[in-house]
Amino acid sequence: MPNLPFTLRQLEVFTSLSATRSFRRTAELMGISQASVSNQIKTLEEQLGVSLFDRKPGRRPTLRSEGLAFLDDVREFNRSAEALASHRVADPSEGGRVQRYRVLVGQGMFDAYVRRKLDSFFAQNPNVELEFEAQLPFGQLIRAVESGSFDFALINQRADFPVHEEFRELAMVRGGVYGHRKYAAGRTLPLTPDELNMLPFILPKATSRQEREVMRNYELHGIRPRNVIGHTQYYDVMAAMLERGLGVASFSEAILPPSMREEVIQLVSLEDWRLLFFRKDHGIDARYDIVADFLVNSVLDDPNYPAISRPPAPARSHAPAGK
Known part of the structure; x- marks a missing residue:
């Protein structure tokens, strides 16, 4: 095995900072201090021997060409790691272990459609724990997802904005x-x-x-x-x-x-608004499918949801990520 010039934690911090372009926001998302974020990035750059970000006082950090190339390789590294992890055979003895997932959701979507159905979901799935971060449908929600901090996202986005490749459109509303x-x-x-x-x-x-x-x-x-x-x-x-x-x-x-x-x-x-959905894992973990179905159906199956159009649902694929 190669002696890698980085740690997995450094890659996680680097990916988050690349998405947020904010030391403060990255620190908040990861639950660490801004100083820790800065130290992780500085150490990573020293170990690689290159500068990944342009950092100027009063301006957001910006990826240099070396940083953009490294980010592409980090994403490929993550896809390969997820593919390797999908080979793990579930241990029946782990049946009682609680699996936790982080969900980014629009504040209005959460209150109007998801929250009211959580009691039934948790009663039926005692081994699943969902941690929600509810935000208004503005700002850098897509970048928050790209940071890798969330397993799922269910958000609204204005229809005049392009749909990120990792999201799929569920519906359109006025x-x-x-x-x-x-x-x-x-x-x-x-x-x-x-x-x-x-x-x-x-x-x-x-x-x-x-x-x-x-x-x-x-x-x-x-x-x-x-x-x-x-x-x-x-x-x-x-x-x-x-x-x-x-x-x-x-x-x-x-x-x-x-x-x-x-x-x-x-x-x-x-502009109309798109309802967009993201899931990090596309492997064979049944609990991922359970959570995904709950989040999607809690909105689309609600008779009060005023969709004016719904794209055809794609066929579900259980192929490991990156395959």
Whole structure:
């Protein structure tokens, strides 16, 4: 066996930092300090004899050409390791061992569709433990998955964004600016940008990446809110404000509670949203299939999920990863 100039932990830290481009975020995802992340990368570069990242004060770390080449090889290394691991024969004596999986899920998807079904799932699968990280459907969720920290991901993504090769599309739902039906009284739908601009707007958390992303998208559609009445990072708070007629907001219909859909309506259509699914393992572990089926079916089989289209489901393959 070769004497490798790195440790598996260093590869894990390197992969995460390549995805997040943030020492702070990598430290949070991996549960270690920023100093530890920096030391792991520094040691890895010293052992390899090359600089993998460009690091400048006040700027995100960026992969150098050597780093990009190393990242490609790390991914191939991981695929080969998973293929080797798939040869392991399960030990019947391990039947009582708890298998833990990390799941990245959109906050609205988790609260509206997944959380309510977890009690039945855990009762039927006592040897499976799921650890969820629920986030708003903005920002660098794809990079979080690429970091290798999650076994599964179930997220919404605007339809104008490309679908990452490791994800598959489960469904499409409507997206747009939603508000209480009172804002449509005496007007023809969809509202014009000028009509919308005069309405009270609710935005994501002030100065956040989410707010900047929403405002950029509004700008593309000629929408320039003149009256911002509040900011919140909680989608359920935003939905409650819509129901009370306090303002309007950009929303995916999928995370608008069914009880509100009579009073809260789409005032103008923007980009639709894709429901995307990711699973790290494609081997023969039956528990992976159980978790994957639960996550997908908890949404798609829910009668309140407002899908406007669903791509054909691919045939399940039990081939080991990388094969």
